[in-house]
Amino acid sequence: MIPCSHPPLESAEWQKELASAFGNAGELLRHLGLEHRLQPDILEAAKQFPLRVTRHFASLMRQGDPDDPLLRQVLPLAAELSEAPGFVIDPVGDNLADCGDGILQKYHGRALVIATGACAIHCRYCFRRHFAYQERSARGQEWEALVDNLAAHPALTEVILSGGDPLTLSDRRLGQLLAALQRLPGLRRLRLHSRLPVVLPSRITEDLVALLEDNPWSVSLVIHANHPNELNRDTARALDPLRRAGITLLNQSVLLRGINDQESVLRDLSEALFDMGVLPYYLHLLDPVKGAAHFAVGRSAGRSLIAALRRQLPGYLVPRLVMEEPGSSEKTPL
Numbered sequence: 001m002i003p004c005s006h007p008p009l010e011s012a013e014w015q016k017e018l019a020s021a022f023g024n025a026g027e028l029l030r031h032l033g034l035e036h037r038l039q040p041d042i043l044e045a046a047k048q049f050p051l052r053v054t055r056h057f058a059s060l061m062r063q064g065d066p067d068d069p070l071l072r073q074v075l076p077l078a079a080e081l082s083e084a085p086g087f088v089i090d091p092v093g094d095n096l097a098d099c100g101d102g103i104l105q106k107y108h109g110r111a112l113v114i115a116t117g118a119c120a121i122h123c124r125y126c127f128r129r130h131f132a133y134q135e136r137s138a139r140g141q142e143w144e145a146l147v148d149n150l151a152a153h154p155a156l157t158e159v160i161l162s163g164g165d166p167l168t169l170s171d172r173r174l175g176q177l178l179a180a181l182q183r184l185p186g187l188r189r190l191r192l193h194s195r196l197p198v199v200l201p202s203r204i205t206e207d208l209v210a211l212l213e214d215n216p217w218s219v220s221l222v223i224h225a226n227h228p229n230e231l232n233r234d235t236a237r238a239l240d241p242l243r244r245a246g247i248t249l250l251n252q253s254v255l256l257r258g259i260n261d262q263e264s265v266l267r268d269l270s271e272a273l274f275d276m277g278v279l280p281y282y283l284h285l286l287d288p289v290k291g292a293a294h295f296a297v298g299r300s301a302g303r304s305l306i307a308a309l310r311r312q313l314p315g316y317l318v319p320r321l322v323m324e325e326p327g328s329s330e331k332t333p334l
């Protein structure tokens with residue numbers, strides 16, 4: 001008997017890995033030898049936005065270090081429970097730009113599609129931590145209806161698949177979406193915003209690369225890493241076939257207090273990214289989302305960091321420092 005290598009009902013390797021992600025603080029802290037750090041307020045904060053982190057991302061954290069820059073991005077803290085003036089539920093005005101069907105159109109020529117609400121990791125600073133994904137994401141609806149809606153947007157040249165994380169969709173679902181997008185005559189560029197190459201590199205399979213390669217548009221992938229420790233040989237190995245397939249690779253980071261608000265960290269990040277064929281694109285000032293005030297870095301501190309990077313790196317390795325303002329027609333450069 002010839003064994004079937006891809007039994008149809010079995011999930012892919014990456015899907016199994018995704019399913020085995022840490023889903024509670026006790027388990028993660030035990031894994032890191034930090035079980036004594038499990039405080040009741042951690043559990044309280046996790047009720048508002050559950051802890052979630054892949055085994056791969058956790059494997060990049062230092063054992064026994066409560067200040068590890070990767071751990072700090074995912075561990076719920078008491079600080080999230082305190083109110084801070086100006087830190088709100090919808091800091092970027094997504095509710096204003098919602099066109100229905102999970103489409104956000106704020107910027108000229110580009111429509112952002114919330115292809116799914118799911119993420120492989122829950123970043124504590126995320127502006128979508130309060131987002132009503134259940135009602136808003138396109139998942140569960142027919143992609144055809146979504147594309148009908150997109151077709152009604154004049155002058156659309158780029159579709160951005162975002163979320164959540166669009167690469168948490170199965171190849172089959174993603175393939176159906178890309179097929180439906182073929183109906184948009186003016187579309188020239190397809191962009192994906194995904195953290196999976198960083199937090200679940202096994203997601204980048206040959207089949208996925210083929211899917212992204214096999215279409216008529218210029219394709220770019222914007223990954224999301226904040227600290228050089230997030231990148232290792234697995235990341236490089238995942239990104240390499242994408243690069244060979246002609247996909248433009250960019251990175252966006254969020255400027256986070258105590259995590260990457262140091263010149264040396266940002267410099268090492270840019271260099272590590274470029275070693276893997278990725279250009280730094282944006283460094284976002286934190287969106288003032290409720291529960292994330294303890295991560296905020298001010299504008300002037302951000303500007304000084306960028307000035308310092310400019311003195312040390314070639315221009316193409318210096319990300320653009322930007323912030324998002326509700327109602328604005330572009331990201332605001334600082």
Ligand SMILES: *Cc1c(COP(=O)(O)O)cnc(C)c1O
Pocket residue numbers: 097104105106107110111112160331
């Ligand atoms: C960030 C963003 C974009 C993309 O902006 P670029 O400057 O082209 O990277 C598009 N739509 C929305 C709603 C966004 O938030």
Ligand code: SF4
Pocket residue numbers: 119120121122123126127128163164165195224
């Ligand atoms: S949308 Fe991005 S930043 Fe937000 S939780 Fe998901 S992976 Fe993290």
